[in-house]
Amino acid sequence: MMRAAPSQEEVRRHNLGTLLRHIHLRGSASRAELAEGMGLNRSTIMALTSELTAAGVVREELPRDTPRRAGRPSLVVRPESTRVYVLAFDIGVDRLVAARVGLGGVILERREATRPRVPFDPDELVGALAAFTRQLVRRTDRDAVCVGAGAAFSGTVRRADGMIRYGPNLGAIDVSLGNALSRRLGLGLTVSIGNDANLGALAEHRRGIGAGCTDLIYLHGDVGIGGGIIVGGRLLDGVDGYGGEVGHMVVNPSGRRCACGSRGCLEAEIGEHALLANAGRTGAGRVGRDAVRAMVDAAARGDAAARDALHRAGDWLGLGVANLVNVFNPGMVIFGGTLRDIYLGSAAQVRSRLATSTLAAPRERVKLRTAELGDDTTLVGAAELAFSEVLDDPLEVLARLRTTAAGRLPDRSGSNA
């Protein structure tokens, strides 16, 4: 069946979103560069940028440092990073991070707290994030507008409503976190929630080492092992958003019991508990990222038990990656969180396993890399999730937010006229 041609209004809205996304992801660009990048003529670009400028999401300036050339220099379009921002939350097992992230992906301000390993209490969590949010929002400029909120959670999250279905390492089952958080923040925004590794994949794909790579797999090590799979530039997250749980891929059917009830999951073999137990490094205070890093460090210094545990983990990790390479033929596999340390410390085992357990063809071009965004991968992913609505339809979202916030924040829509 033929689809009706898009209306002029739809085209305009689409172009506004595309232009803003370009500025958001690639940074400032001249009108000429935008025209070329988007395949539109300069007068269309000018019309679009003036609309976005009037809405206060970008500003246009003369270029700062280009050599003098004949003719009028093309204006540079810059994101209004301090005026247009989102709230991003990273809910890990051992830490909570809240940040204000400006358009263009700049982390403007952040709050961080360590989480003790106590049973999960949704009210307490929501309370802590709300307190961070009050501090972050209080310090914004008067004309700044919060255009979204997103959270990365280490567990399986239902896409439709942000319901946490399962978070074994946080002890969460069927918690309606998205709704609770949205209500408690009281900013008139829906808080979107995503699986931390899925969001990490998105972040590395858009802003990290995977930029320009359309098919990649991000593996995230926290207490457990998470994964995010990007195929053809899109996150592969399944019917309900639960996809990419590579940590529960069985690599050793007769192996260790996993918290999920299965046996020999990748997470059961190389997650924090297995790693530290194999190295004989359990005990009070020996938990979390620091304990894993200390173990990798001990292995490098010649501690035999730590080294054996690390090499064994590298072997299992290699087996897991080998399966993924055969199934998805990714261009890149990215190791983040504690898996960065584990990969760099056991690369010989990982790659030996890869050499022997994959088909030669899908292995040919796969690059193994560590996350470029470091410990902020999942946080940056949460911010990207939060930005998605405004990037889809900038003017509509801004107009709505400014109306609802009119009582609290001064409307500046007329100031550029």
Next chain:
Amino acid sequence: MSVTPVLDLRGVGKSFGPVQVLHDVALSAYAGEVTALVGDNGAGKSTLVKCLGGILPMDSGDYLFEGRRVRVNSPREAAELGIEIVHQDLALCENLDIVQNMFLGREWRSGLVLDEPAMEELAARTLTGLSVRTIKSVRQPVSSLSGGQRQSVAIARAMLWDSKVVVLDEPTAALGLAQTQQVLEVVRRLADKGRAVVLISHNMNDVFAVADRICAMFLGSTVAQVRASDVTHAQVVELITSGRGADGPSGVPARMNGVGRARRGDEAGPG
């Protein structure tokens, strides 16, 4: 593969008096890739690097740069081609800051004075480009930097000059774990930004963490040039210690680049 290596040495021989230290050595390095040069002590790695950097003349063999036959008779000529070598001692000046070190002897001028803002900006941009995040200011003196940070500055300096080939001699020796990891990531980014990187290392784990290709030397000759994704740790160790490829599951011998093939299977005699 039909891609032309940036750097391609073939049949290199070198003797010191009656002692032949290199014979029939081959090394190819490709843009965007890390080529690890591995071998035991005395295998000839350092001599080979001196030859490719123009510090020592080669007695025989071909030196091809971007497919053209060249002669490199001095370090200056190597630098003019775009070959930078980061030696183990790094050759940084403790009393100078990062910018001064990176531009040492090649300072930019603006009229009569040095163009400090431009140099500072490029130094900072280069370090950022390599994702070096731990250095707070490019005006810090080098004496205040950790070993890993110094290594990063030396690598960034090598990157600054439109270099096409960067040779790193044991960049992670003498570093702690956190710094080693940072340097490995910097090495990887350097190649991902299009340089051909030659990494000399004794540490097999470091080699597997970043290398795309492995060139193994044994007693003065190249015994194998293989893709790192096609070999196991055990096979590379076998190449280094005995000069022979183990017949592992992925079959190193079948994948050999045809380099030094004559020597494999021979008893490993001195070169």
